[in-house]
Each structure stands twice: as C-alpha cells, then as structure tokens.
Amino acid sequence: RNTYKIAVIAGDGIGQETVPEGLKVLSAAARLFDIGLDFEEHDFASCDYYARHGEMMPGDWKSRIIDSDAIFFGAVGWPDTVPDHVSLWGSLLKFRREFDQYANLRPVRLMPGVPCPLAGKSPGDIDFWVVRENTEGEYSSIGGKIFEGTDRETVMQETVMTRQGVDRILRYAFEIAERTERKTLTSATKSNGISITMPYWDERVLEMAKSFPDIAVDKYHIDILTALFVLKPERFNVVVASNLFGDILSDLGPACTGTIGIAPSGNINPTRTFPSLFEPVHGSAPDIAGQGIANPVGQIWCGAMMLDHLGHPEAASAVVAAIESVLSDPERRTSDLGGEADTRGCGDAVLEAL
Amino acid sequence: RNTYKIAVIAGDGIGQETVPEGLKVLSAAARLFDIGLDFEEHDFASCDYYARHGEMMPGDWKSRIIDSDAIFFGAVGWPDTVPDHVSLWGSLLKFRREFDQYANLRPVRLMPGVPCPLAGKSPGDIDFWVVRENTEGEYSSIGGKIFEGTDRETVMQETVMTRQGVDRILRYAFEIAERTERKTLTSATKSNGISITMPYWDERVLEMAKSFPDIAVDKYHIDILTALFVLKPERFNVVVASNLFGDILSDLGPACTGTIGIAPSGNINPTRTFPSLFEPVHGSAPDIAGQGIANPVGQIWCGAMMLDHLGHPEAASAVVAAIESVLSDPERRTSDLGGEADTRGCGDAVLEAL
Numbered sequence: 001r002n003t004y005k006i007a008v009i010a011g012d013g014i015g016q017e018t019v020p021e022g023l024k025v026l027s028a029a030a031r032l033f034d035i036g037l038d039f040e041e042h043d044f045a046s047c048d049y050y051a052r053h054g055e056m057m058p059g060d061w062k063s064r065i066i067d068s069d070a071i072f073f074g075a076v077g078w079p080d081t082v083p084d085h086v087s088l089w090g091s092l093l094k095f096r097r098e099f100d101q102y103a104n105l106r107p108v109r110l111m112p113g114v115p116c117p118l119a120g121k122s123p124g125d126i127d128f129w130v131v132r133e134n135t136e137g138e139y140s141s142i143g144g145k146i147f148e149g150t151d152r153e154t155v156m157q158e159t160v161m162t163r164q165g166v167d168r169i170l171r172y173a174f175e176i177a178e179r180t181e182r183k184t185l186t187s188a189t190k191s192n193g194i195s196i197t198m199p200y201w202d203e204r205v206l207e208m209a210k211s212f213p214d215i216a217v218d219k220y221h222i223d224i225l226t227a228l229f230v231l232k233p234e235r236f237n238v239v240v241a242s243n244l245f246g247d248i249l250s251d252l253g254p255a256c257t258g259t260i261g262i263a264p265s266g267n268i269n270p271t272r273t274f275p276s277l278f279e280p281v282h283g284s285a286p287d288i289a290g291q292g293i294a295n296p297v298g299q300i301w302c303g304a305m306m307l308d309h310l311g312h313p314e315a316a317s318a319v320v321a322a323i324e325s326v327l328s329d330p331e332r333r334t335s336d337l338g339g340e341a342d343t344r345g346c347g348d349a350v351l352e353a354l
Numbered sequence: 355r356n357t358y359k360i361a362v363i364a365g366d367g368i369g370q371e372t373v374p375e376g377l378k379v380l381s382a383a384a385r386l387f388d389i390g391l392d393f394e395e396h397d398f399a400s401c402d403y404y405a406r407h408g409e410m411m412p413g414d415w416k417s418r419i420i421d422s423d424a425i426f427f428g429a430v431g432w433p434d435t436v437p438d439h440v441s442l443w444g445s446l447l448k449f450r451r452e453f454d455q456y457a458n459l460r461p462v463r464l465m466p467g468v469p470c471p472l473a474g475k476s477p478g479d480i481d482f483w484v485v486r487e488n489t490e491g492e493y494s495s496i497g498g499k500i501f502e503g504t505d506r507e508t509v510m511q512e513t514v515m516t517r518q519g520v521d522r523i524l525r526y527a528f529e530i531a532e533r534t535e536r537k538t539l540t541s542a543t544k545s546n547g548i549s550i551t552m553p554y555w556d557e558r559v560l561e562m563a564k565s566f567p568d569i570a571v572d573k574y575h576i577d578i579l580t581a582l583f584v585l586k587p588e589r590f591n592v593v594v595a596s597n598l599f600g601d602i603l604s605d606l607g608p609a610c611t612g613t614i615g616i617a618p619s620g621n622i623n624p625t626r627t628f629p630s631l632f633e634p635v636h637g638s639a640p641d642i643a644g645q646g647i648a649n650p651v652g653q654i655w656c657g658a659m660m661l662d663h664l665g666h667p668e669a670a671s672a673v674v675a676a677i678e679s680v681l682s683d684p685e686r687r688t689s690d691l692g693g694e695a696d697t698r699g700c701g702d703a704v705l706e707a708l
C-alpha cells in the first residue's frame with residue numbers, strides 16, 4: 001500500500017468551500033483503491049494570512065511542504081484587500097517557479113450535462129489538452145518604470161525564453177501527443193508580430209519535431225488560434241503554448257466547453273524533484289464566495305488529476321466517471337449549470353456516485 | 355464636392371482578389387453620394403515586390419503615399435517565400451508606426467445570414483467595438499539573443515508602454531464609448547500575472563476614467579475576458595486593449611460572430627496628421643488565394659469604414675446596408691458562408707444592392 005503526503009492549501013474565497021468537497025471525494029477514492037493519503041492542511045498562501053502577517057506565506061513555507069508528494073490547492077486572490085499581483089506573485093507563482101512546476105496541464109473536454117455555448121456540439125466532440133509553459137516567458141518580473149510622473153513616463157517588461165525552458169515544455173507536450181491516438185500537436189505562436197521571442201519559439205518547435213517524427217505538427221498565431229477554438233475546436237489534440245498564451249487558451253478552451261467552473265489544472269514538475277500542484281482554473285470568485293453555492297467539480301476533478309499523477313489512473317478514472325454521472329443530473333449539479341445542488345450537495349453526490 | 359486621394363495597396367494573396375471588389379463598390383458609392391475618390395494603385399508592400407526588389411517597399415514609399423487621405427489595403431504575407439515577421443515588419447507594421455496609426459478599430463457585430471457559432475444568438479445580440487493600441491506595447495522590436503547555440507541560449511523581448519501611448523488610446527476609446535448609447539467600457543488587462551506593464555495600464559485607466567465620469571468602466575484579465583467573449587458577448591460595448599491583447603480580441607470577437615472572413619479594421623491616426631489605413635482582418639489566406647472564391651465582404655466593409663472616416667457616414671451606412679442585404683441571401687454570399695457566389699459575384703451583388 002502506497003502512502004502519500006498531500007499538502008492542502010484552501011487559500012481564498014471559494015477555495016475554502018470547494019477544497020473540503022475535494023478532500024471528501026479523495027478520501028473515499030483512497031479507501032476504495034487502497035491508497036494512503038495523509039492530508040496536511042496549511043493556512044498560508046491566502047489573503048487572510050496576509051492580513052494577519054503582512055505577507056502571503058511564512059519564511060519557511062518551502063521547507064514545510066517540500067517533502068509532500070503533491071499539493072492540493074484551492075484558489076488565491078482577494079483583490080479588495082490585496083492587489084492580485086501581490087497575492088499571486090507571493091504564493092501561486094512562487095510555487096510554480098520555486099518547485100519548478102514547468103508544465104501547466106489543462107484538459108479541455110466537453111462533459112455531459114454541461115450546456116455548450118458553441119452551437120451543435122456534443123460530448124466527445126471537444127477533447128484536447130492545453131500544455132502551458134509555466135515558469136518563464138511573458139511572466140518575468142524584470143523591468144521597471146522611468147521618468148515617473150512625467151509626460152515621458154515609460155514602463156518596460158521583459159519576456160524571457162531560454163532554450164532549456166522552451167525545449168523541456170515542448171518535449172513534455174510532444175510526449176503527451178505521442179500517448180494520444182491522434183498524434184497531432186499544435187503550437188501557439190505570434191511570430192508575425194512578436195518578432196524576437198516568438199520566432200525563436202517556432203525554431204525550437206521545428207527542432208524538437210525532428211525527434212518525434214510520428215507527430216504531425218502545425219502552428220497558428222495566437223489571434224487566429226483563439227478564433228479556431230471557437231470555430232473548429234474538434235481539430236485540436238495537444239496545444240502547446242508559452243506562459244501567457246497558455247494562460248489565455250486554457251481559460252478560453254474550458255469556456256468553449258461551457259464553463260471554467262469545472263476545469264482542473266495541474267502545475268506539474270515532470271522530473272518529480274519537487275511536488276506538483278493541482279488547482280481548479282476558476283480562482284477565488286469573490287462574487288459568490290461564502291454562499292455555499294460554488295461548483296466543487298473543478299476541485300474534485302483536480303483530485304482525479306492528482307491521483308493520476310501519483311500513479312493511480314484507475315482511481316482517477318473512477319472519480320472522473322463519478323463526476324460525469326453527477327453532471328448529467330440537474331438535481332445533483334450546482335446552479336451555475338442550471339442545477340439545484342449547493343456546493344456540499346454536489347460533493348456528496350459525487351461521493352455517492354463513486 | 356470633396357475629392358479624396360486614396361492610396362490602394364492590394365498586397366498578397368486574396369488581397370489581389372478582394373481589393374478590386376472593394377474599389378468597385380467604393381466607386382459606385384462615390385457616384386451616388388457625390389464624393390470624389392481618386393485611386394492611386396501601388397504594387398509595393400507585397401511579397402511579390404520583395405521577390406523582385408529584395409525588400410517589401412521602395413526607399414521612398416513614405417513620400418509616395420503620405421499625402422493620401424487614406425490607404426485602402428488588401429493583405430500582406432506569403433510565408434512560403436518571405437517569413438511573416440519580415441513581410442509584416444517591412445510593410446503593415448511600418449505604416450502603423452510611421453503614420454502613427456495608434457488606434458486599431460474593429461467592429462464586432464453579428465450580421466444577418468452569417469451562422470453564429472455561439473448557440474442561441476441573433477443579429478443585434480452582439481455588437482461592440484474593439485479598440486486596440488497599435489504602435490507600442492508587446493510589439494516592440496527591442497531585444498535579442500545571447501549565448502547563441504549553447505545550452506544557455508536565451509532570448510529576450512521588451513514590452514514598452516509609454517504614458518503618452520497609453521493615455522491617447524484610452525482617451526480615444528473613452529470618446530467612442532461616450533458616443534454610444536450604453537456608455538460602458540471594458541479594459542483588458544493581465545495585471546495579476548504581467549506584473550509591471552499591466553498594473554501600469556490599469557493605473558492609467560483609473561486616471562483617465564476620472565475625465566469621463568459618465569462612462570462605467572470595468573476590467574477583466576485577458577484570460578477570463580476571452581472566456582466571456584464566448585460566454586457573454588452581449589455585455590460588451592467598447593473594449594480597449596494593448597497591442598497584443600487587442601490583436602487577440604479582434605480575431606476572437608469576429609470569430610464569435612461567425613467568421614473573420616468579413617471583419618474590417620481601421621488603423622486610425624486620430625489626429626489626421628498622417629493617412630489612416632483600412633484593411634480586412636482576414637489576411638492573405640494562402641490556402642484559398644488565386645481561386646476567385648475569397649469573400650470580398652471584409653474588404654468592402656473596410657471601404658465603408660473609410661468613407662465614415664472621411665466624413666461621409668451616410669455613404670458608409672448605405673454600403674453596410676448593401677452588405678447586410680447580400681449576406682442574408684445564400685445565392686449572393688460566398689461559399690465560406692454556405693453561399694453560392696464567387697468573389698466577383700458577391701462583389702457585383704453588393705454593387706447592385708447599393
């Protein structure tokens with residue numbers, strides 16, 4: 001029997017409501033599949049913590065979670081009290097960078113019971129992965145302001161791509177494409193406008209493609225690519241993108257399948273040198289926080305991704321199947337999907353289905 | 355009777371096919387509304403020109419068109435022979451910058467007869483403007499490569515925002531919002547992740563909003579904003595964005611209304627110090643070029659935007675009305691919209707409707 005240590009960080013807003021549902025389902029899956037999960041809850045990486053301590057995380061945050069096998073994360077951000085760039089660079093983006101979680105992996109899948117905003121699509125039509133570079137690129141904090149307060153005021157921010165950084169995310173994406181049936185990969189670029197970094201990205205894609213001769217590769221500029229997500233989502237299998245483009249595509253993709261309220265994501269350290277982090281795409285949702293109505297499915301689906309990452313794909317599939325059955329039923333899904341359940345009711349329903 | 359000098363640049367690919375249709379309709383509108391249009395055609399700013407001269411444009415390109423009242427542009431780009439970043443930085447992006455066309459204006463409007471990829475929408479439901487900064491921001495050519503060919507290879511590219519550059523596009527967008535009924539404006543940002551330039555953008559939006567107390571302003575991060583274009587396009591009125599974000603939103607917006615094949619855009623110099631440039635969003639479309647099947651509506655709609663810019667809104671409306679009538683009829687629209695007409699047939703139909 002394998003036992004894993006899981007750091008649990010509920011964070012802000014609806015993270016406080018969805019994480020307990022996720023844990024409930026994870027515990028049940030662990031019992032069913034004879035997996036040991038030791039949860040260790042942490043109160044840092046939240047704006048509440050910031051209010052009490054003047055920083056998002058304690059100085060020793062790293063040593064307190066570095067020996068976990070994974071991090072089960074809710075959401076972070078409460079812009080009314082802490083500006084987003086402070087709360088996020090002080091927590092989530094630190095994890096990504098310091099634990100070298102260089103791949104952000106997000107499934108885009110049209111699920112039963114979720115009304116699709118695109119006309120004429122059914123479950124099965126849309127099913128692909130967005131693989132996002134998660135540590136460099138457009139998210140660099142290099143830059144600054146000059147001539148402050150004058151008419152000449154100018155701000156600059158550097159995009160930084162390294163060969164190592166680009167190559168490793170491309171390799172990771174190609175390897176995922178190899179394990180799929182369709183064996184195709186799409187690269188997001190903007191080399192016609194962003195004339196230094198993006199042509200370099202294209203170059204590395206061409207180079208990497210040589211090592212994966214069985215994968216058919218195409219590339220689209222990000223502008224037309226967002227258009228194709230809406231017009232022809234069926235054509236995608238694995239989409240690999242820089243940090244910013246991946247951020248955009250992995251919100252747009254789930255939106256095209258009906259809601260970002262149920263999409264999960266993994267911030268993966270593929271070498272397993274450090275723990276990977278699993279968080280729903282939805283964020284802290286201040287507008288509905290505290291009402292007990294948030295949809296817990298994204299959080300629960302994160303649990304499935306985490307089980308898969310830990311080496312238990314059967315347990316992961318069982319959780320996803322339970323989610324699918326609950327989503328098909330208006331009595332068991334939440335109101336954002338036209339259902340009648342509240343957060344806890346929906347979580348209980350997944351538990352039962354499992 | 356006003357007479358205007360119009361520089362005509364058909365450029366590459368389907369630009370060669372759509373521009374003649376645009377000119378046909380413009381000439382007719384000019385006759386009907388007693389406007390003088392002198393067209394002067396130029397063969398530069400095309401990859402053909404590049405093949406003959408080794409550069410996209412002659413050294414004196416600027417003096418040859420600077421005294422035009424507007425530029426009527428087809429498309430540029432033929433990646434099989436000239437890399438996109440060469441052809442575009444050597445032509446279109448030069449016009450934008452050297453003629454200080456700092457506002458890129460694109461209507462997003464669901465038109466009759468165009469099948470909407472979003473479920474349950476009808477003409478009238480989606481109708482807004484994307485206002486894109488068009489000269490600075492992420493499209494800077496500052497940066498470079500270091501440690502070339504080694505494992506440490508690193509590329510960098512600077513995003514540059516100036517107070518003047520940001521403020522003038524914001525003012526332009528606020529002024530458009532003031533002329534609309536709904537009086538709302540949405541700012542595209544990413545200040546939670548892009549931690550230097552985007553918080554600055556937000557700051558300037560707040561500052562500018564003080565001068566427009568009757569406009570209700572909101573902001574969304576670009577990732578969720580692309581999601582909202584799909585999930586709630588009705589809510590938008592005027593969306594203002596940086597160069598890159600505006601590029602993305604103004605392809606995604608038209609896609610949400612069915613096709614980027616008919617969307618027009620204006621590269622506007624609001625001070626009228628230099629000519630403005632009108633080009634369809636679709637680009638040169640190498641895959642269908644030369645077949646006579648391209649949809650000319652985007653090009654014709656550009657003509658309407660140009661007439662409006664020159665101070666002839668009645669002529670502009672008449673052209674748009676003619677477009678709407680043609681789009682409603684499968685016999686008169688092109689095959690990309692499930693119609694039966696070819697490029698010329700569709701152009702003739704607009705002419706007749708006018």
Ligand SMILES: CC(C)[C@H](C(=O)O)[C@@H](O)C(=O)O
Pocket residue numbers: 192193223442601
């Ligand atoms: C062709 C390209 C450089 C251009 C841009 O990115 O600005 C195009 O996408 C556009 O929107 O006009």
Ligand SMILES: CC(C)[C@H](C(=O)O)[C@@H](O)C(=O)O
Pocket residue numbers: 088247546547577
């Ligand atoms: C909250 C924000 C910094 C973050 C990002 O941009 O990476 C989020 O949008 C995400 O996708 O995880």
